[in-house]
Amino acid sequence: MSLPLLPVFAAWRQTLKAGYSFKALRGDLAAGLTVGIIAIPLAMALAIAVGVAPQYGLYTVLVAAPLIALTGGSRFNVSGPTAAFVVILLPITQQFGLGGLLLCTMLAGLIMIAMGLGRAGRLIEFVPYPVTLGFTAGIGIVIATLQLKDLFGLSLSSQPLHYLEQVQVLLLALPSAHLGDALVAALSLAVLILWPRWVPKVPGHLAALAVGTVAGLALEALGIPLATLGERFSYSLDGVLHAGIPPFLPDFTWPWQLPAANGQPLGLSFELIRQLLAPAFAIAMLGAIESLLCAVVADGMTGSKHDPNAELVGQGLGNLIAPLFGGITATAAIARSAANVRAGAFSPLAAIIHAGVVLVAILLLAPLFSYLPMAALAALLLMVAWNMSEAGHVLHTLRIAPRSDVLVLLTCLILTVLFDMVLAVGVGLLLAAGLFIKRMSDLTDTAALPRHFHQALKDLPEHVLVYAIRGPLFFGAAEKALSVLRRFNNDVKVVIVDISAVPLLDMTALAALDNVLRDYRKQHVGLVLVGTSSRVRLKLRRAGILREEGHLAYVQNLEQARAKALSWLEPAVACANN
Known part of the structure; x- marks a missing residue:
């Protein structure tokens, strides 16, 4: 008897099974270069959004990305920082x-590995x-709100954690807006919106940042100041402070040796683990949902089939190892993965090549990143937030969905914000589960069958009642359905209950039925x-x-049932006649 394969390296096994050719290699190279160019500005912008320096996104x-591509379960997923994590990670950083x-x-990575090894990949389908x-x-709404500071160059008096307080601080800071930042943001947004219609083959992110940077340099030459990445962030090398991001690779460091929010080394303790758990x-649940949804989208675009458990293990390994080298939370992103597929990717090698593009950018282009306007990066994230929010789809869903689903959607949206x-x-899962239980219980009913319903019921004595239970008997419906069986007068001697239309019973139903029998x-x-x-x-x-x-x-x-009821009634009738 052979042992089952561990859920790891599934994507590469699928690739080798499909056969790898020179044409596939060319597709992977083209896709890796394309997605790598897209990933560079996004990674830096998302790192800034979660409150850390841009190099940590790179x-x-x-x-x-390469570790997840090597060990994961989807041939086309491309992983890295994603906008979905901003609302979770920013409070942690603060x-x-x-x-x-x-x-x-790292803790989230361990949880995802456990989920994958526990074959929990399919459980995500129940969300x-x-x-x-x-x-x-x-x-999407929260991310868009957070970008208003850099879009307008606002000077905030504080960085509150809660959304309403953030909005209040932003409104109070509006008089501090800078013309240069607002102009660069508007120009970058215009390019992001219009560029894909004009030149769809060239990534709009790259064009928007290039135009925004040129515009920023022109404005500064005219004496109009604006915030740039080099002014906001710096690094130290041999005791000398340099603007921008470091042009070298990260060192291995244990996270608890890095500074906490107060500037002191974080340290490692049970209390800290408890607070971060x-x-x-x-993070683990959102990473699992995001990655598996992304894999499903990629499967739909390519006709492939991912291994959800292997994908969870791969994502877990990536998030366990990357923080040791300064990497923040990573997961697969639909935008990058879809671009990967459209660019001709065939295997996980495309995601590895995309990481190589980022490596070249760190080593060779890091000094140029200092000139990137913060407003242009904020505009990029604003467009990401808009795409993520799916505003048109949300409005369409609100119009056509059942009221219970609309309630769940709005509840999740409002609570998230x-x-x-x-x-x-x-709360959304509990509400959806409760509404589902209500709908299922409405499908279950107990009805008295009239004598003309079936030939066997004709001429039955009045001492016999006949009921039919239809629908599942579970904790949400059992008491309502079985309580009907107790409503009869003292003349009734036999009750016939047709349960042929009951597909399942749970322990609550069995206990309720046992109580009926006792009565x-x-x-x-x-x-x-x-x-x-047979299952019922x-x-x-067993009960x-x-x-x-x-x-x-x-x-x-x-x-x-008729014969049995009559056989029980005959002794009672004979006893009455005597």
Whole structure:
């Protein structure tokens, strides 16, 4: 007996099985170059959005992307920093600093590895679509709000954690807006919107940043100041402070040796792990949902089939190892993965090549990044937030979806914006589950069958009642359905219950049915159960309800139920006549 394969390297096994050719290599090279160019500005912008220096976003791509591509389960997923994590990671950075963020990412990686090894990949399919759409739209709103500071060059008095307080601070800071930042942001947004219509083969992100940088240099030459990446961020080399990002590779460092929010080394303690465990679980769940949704989209575009458990293990390994080299949280992104497919990717090698492009950019182009206007990067993230929010799709869903799904969507959206995604997803899942239980319980009913319903019921004595239960008998419907069986007068001697249309019973239903039997025994009323599936029959037998004792019987059809009821009534009639 052979041991099952561990859920790892599944994407490469699929690639080798499909056959690798020189044509596939050319496709991977083209896709890797294309996606790498897209990833560079996005990685830096997203790192800034979560409160760390831009190079940490590049380090994430450099380490996590090839590791996930090597060990994961999707041939076409491209991983790196994603906008979905901003609302979770920013509060962690503000409270625990860079070291806390990296340590939390490692914990999330361990959780995802455990999920993959536990074959939990398919469980993500049980997250309702309104929950996913609601929190992604809410995340888009939060990200867009956070970009207003750099879009207008505002000087904020504080950095509050909660959304309403953030909006209040932004409104109070509006008088500090700078013309240069606003002009560059407007020009960059215009390019991001119009460029794909004019030159769809060239990434609009690159064009927008190039135009924004040239415009920023021109404005500074005219004496109009604006914030740039080099002014905002710097690094130290041999005791000398340099503007921008370092043009060298990251060193291996344990996260707890990095500074916390107060500037002191973070340290490692049980209390710290306890505080980070909840956000780590949220990161793991969101990373799993994002990556697997991305893999499903890629499968739809290519006709391939990903391994969800291997993808979770790959994502977990990437998030476990990358923080040791300065990488923040990574997951697959639909935008990058879709661009990867459209550019001709065939295997995970494309994602590895895209990381190589980022490596070249770090080593050769790092000094040029200092000239990037912060307003242009904010415009880039604003467009990402708009695409992520799927505003048109949300409005369409609100028009056509059932009211219960609309309630779930709006609840998740509002809670994500006003509080956090962890609460939103938790409440959304509970609400969706409760509404589903309500809908399922509405499908279950117990009805009295009239004598003309079936030939076997004709001429039955009045002492016999016949019911039919239709629908699943579970905790949400059992008591309502079975309570009907107790509503009869003292003249009734036998109750026939047709349960052939009951597809399942849970323990609550079995307990409720057992209570009905006890009441019948006290009142000397016989019960005949008619028909059921093999699964239901097994549950009844294990619960001891199928045993024939006294006035309890199980029969296959209504003809047998009629005969059994009459056989029970004959001794009672004979006794009455005597």
